[in-house]
Amino acid sequence: MSWKYLLKRLLIFFITILVAATLNFLVPRLTPQDPITAVLGAMASKGIVLSDSESVVQMYTEAFGLDQPVIVQYFKYLGNIFFRFDFGYSISYYPNKVLPIILNALPWTMGLLLIGNLVAFLIGNLLGALCAWKKTPRFFRGFIYVLMPFSTIPYYVLALLLMYLLAILNPIFPISGATTAGAAGGFTLAHLQDLAVHAVLPILSVALSLIGFWALSMRGIMSTVLGEDYLTYAQARGLRGGRIFYHYGIKNAVLPQYTAFAIDLGKIMCGSVLVEILFNYPGVGYVLYNALRTADYFVMQGVIMFIIFTVALATLIMDLIYPKLDPRIQYD
C-alpha cells in the first residue's frame, strides 16, 4: 500500500466525519421541538413548577449558547468536538456533561452487541459453510432452515419470547438487569459469573436474529467457492476434507463477510435500543432514545458522532487491512 493511498484514504475519512458532523448539527435543529421547553416540561411532570420560569429559560438558553446565531453555534460545536472531544452539557441532565453519560453506557453496549454479533458471525458463517459442504450430514444441513425463521423475527420480539420462556415460565435466567440487585461487585469470579448469566438472554436475542442472515449469505458464497479450480486441485492432491473445508473453502468464502461485519461493528455504537430497554441494560441505545424524546441536542449529537466515528473508523481499518486478509488485493 502506498503512502499516497493512505493519505487519500485518511482525507476521505476526515471529510466523511466533517460532513456527518454537519448533518448531525443541523438535523435536530430542524425538528419542531424546543429543548429548553422540554426541560421545563420534564420538571413539571415531577411537580417542579418554578416561580420564575422565564428567567430560568433565559439562563438555560444562554448557558447552552442557544441564543447565539446558528453559524456561531456550529463553529463552536466543530471546534469542541475536533479539538477538545467535548460535546458540552446535557440539556436534560444539566449540569451533567455529555461525554461521561455516553462513556458510562458504552461498555454495556459494546459488550452486548460485540459478543452478540461475534457469536452470530462465527456460528452463522460456520453453519452456512457446512450447509454448502457436500460431506455434511443431511440432517445438519436442514438445521439452517430452523435458524432462518429467527432472522425474520424482529430482535425485540425474540427478546420478549426468550424472556417469557427462559426467565418467567422457566426461571433459568434473570428477567432483566446487568447484575443481581445488591450483589457484591469487584473483579471477582462470582461477579463475573453474575454478569455472564445476566448477559445470556440479551446476547442470545441479538445473536439469534442475525445467525440466519450470516448463514444464508455464507452458504451462497461457499457454493461459489466450492466450484473453484483450486479446490478441485486440492481434492485431487488428496488433502484431508477438513483442511480443504477450512483453509481453502471458508478462508476464501468469508472475505466478503468481513466487510459486512466491519460495517456492522461500527453500528454497534448505536446500541440495540429495545433490547437494552427490555433487559434493562444501561447502554448507549437507551441514552440515545431518551435524548431523542427529550430533545437533548447535545447528547444526541454526542451519541451520533460516536456512531459516525466508529462506522467510519471500522470501514477505514477494514480498507487498510484488507490486503493482509486477501493478498490478491493491492492498493496503489
Added chain:
Amino acid sequence: MKKISLLLAVAMVWMALASACTPVTPGASSSQAASGAASDIPTVAREKTLIFENIEGRVSEPGNQNPYSNSQYLDWGLWQANQESLFYYNYETKEIMPWQASGYSYNEDFTELTINLRDGVKWQDGEAFTADDVIFTINMLKENPELRYSSDMNEWVASVEKVDDLTVKFVLTGPKPSFLNDYFVNEVWDTVPIAPEHIWSQVEDVVNFKNYDLEKGLPMGTGPYKLVRSTETEQVYDRCETWWGAEIGFEDMPEPERCIWVTCTSEEVRAAKMVNNELDSSWTMSVSTFETAKAKNPNIFAWTDELPYGYLDACPSSIAFNNAKAPFDDPEIKWAIAYAVNQQEVVDIAAEGGSEVALTMYPTYQSLKEWLDSNQDLLDKYNVATYDLDKVNEIMTGKGYTKDSEGFWTDPQGNRLNINLIYRSGESLNVKEAPIIEQQLRAAGFYATSQALESAVFYTKTYTGDFDMCFGGALGSVSDPYATMDFFHSKYYKPIGETSDARFYRWVNKDFDAYVDIMAATAPDDPKFQEAARGALELWLEGLPCLPLMQQMFIVPFNSTYWTNWPTSENNYTSPTSWWYNCNLLIHNVHAAAA
C-alpha cells in the same frame, strides 16, 4: 479455534470493563466517584433487603447526587432513604408531621415564619443539624440562580435569620401562608432539602458539585441510610447504625439493613419481577396486569383488596383547553364539549373500572373532599360529568353552528370545527383515554382527532400555545384548594407563541384572579379564604379552562414475601407512594416477614 479464542478474549475484556473498573477496597475512590462506578459492597441477605423500583427507568449520571440541580429527580433512594424533610404531610391523617423540625409558627400577617429544629438531629458524620445548615442552604439557593428553588427563594425570602442554634426565622417578601407547605413540608414528590453547611460551604462551585464521594460519606444526609453504590440501574443504601432518630428515641431504627432501588423499564418486566419476588414494591400497574401478577403470586397486594385497588394520585386526569385560541376561549363551546364527553365510559374502558369520575381538578384527599363537600351545590349546578348530547346540540345551534353533510359542526362561515387532542406518548392512561374521547366527540358532531407526541414536542406545543386541547394536570393542592387555583391565575398568561410553563392554560378572568389573590394571603381556615375559594371555584366551573375527567388511581403493588406492614386502606399510616420523600415513613414501618 482462533476465532473461538477471539470470542472468548472479547468476552473477558468486556466483562472486565463491565465490572466498571470496580476498586478492590469498599467505596469508590474520588476519581471513580466522579463517574459513579459500581463499588464493592458486602452481601446482605435478601430477607434483610428492601427492594423498590426506580420509576425514572434509568439514572443517566449515577455519579451526580446534587439535590439542587434542576434536572435531578433523586427519587431513586436519595430522597427516601438518605435525606429527610423538615416536615412531612400525612394525607391520611391530614397532619403536618415534624421530623427534622419540631414545630413552626407564623406571625399574624404571614410575613414571617419561624421554624424550630429538633434537638438531637445529626448528620451521618455525627455533626449536629442546626440553624446554620438551614440558613446556609437558603442563602446558597438565593445566590445561585442555576439551582432549583433559587427563583422561589429569591421571590419569597427577604432574609433568613438565626435566632438560636435550633431556631430559624424567615422574613418573607410578602404574606404567604403556604410558604412552609410549599417548600418544607413534603406533600408531593420532594421538598427543599437542607444541605450540611460544614461540607457545602467548602465547595467552590455548588452548581457543578456532584455531591458524590462514598469514601467521604457523600451524599451526606440525616437519614438512616447511606449510599454505598450508584449505577445507572441500581442504587444501594445500607443502614447507618448511628442514625440520630434511634439515638434520641425519636423513632426505632428501621428494620431493613439495606434498601435498593432498581430499574424495570416496562410494566411486563415489573410484573414479572414482582411475581418472582425480586421486588418488594414497584411503580404502578394497570388493573389487568395487577390481577395477573396477583394470581401468580398471592403475596402481591395493593392499597385495597377490591377494585379500584389503587391509591388516589395528586393529579386527576383532565383535558386542558387552549383558552387563548378561538373557539376554546368561549365558555359555552367548552361546556358543549364537556357535555359531549362521557367520563364514566372513559373510566370504565381506559381505567378498567379502577377509578372514579372527577368533578374538579382536585384529588379527593380528606381535607379537599371536605372542602368540595361544603361546595356540593356548585358541583351540582356545574356538573362537568353530565353527558347530554341534546345540550350539545342546543348550545352549538344557539351559537350559529350547523352540521355539514358528514354530521360535523361548522360555523356560520362554513368552517368545520376541528379539534386536535394531543398527549404525551409515554402516558399510558392518556394513550387509552384519547381514542375513547375522540370517538365521543365525533359522535357529538365535533371533528376530533387525537395525536400522540414525544415529550419534547408535546411540551413545546403546549407551552407555546400551539394546540387545541391536550391532556394535562394541574399539580398543586393536596390539603387546601389554593395551589391548584393559582395555576389558572392570569399572571401566568403568555400570548400564543411565547413560551409559558406548566401553567400554560392562558385563561384570563380578573374576578377569579382577585379571589386567588385573597387566598394567597390568608390562612386556609380563615373564613375570608373559604369565601374566596368558593367564589373562585364558581368562576372556574363557569369558565371551565380545563375539563376534569377522572381521579387517577395508582395501583402500587406490594409484596409480603419478605416484608410486611405495608400501608393499605386498612393500615393507612402513610400513602403507598415509594417514589416520594415520604417513603421514609414507609421504610420506618415495614417489618420482616415471619420465617
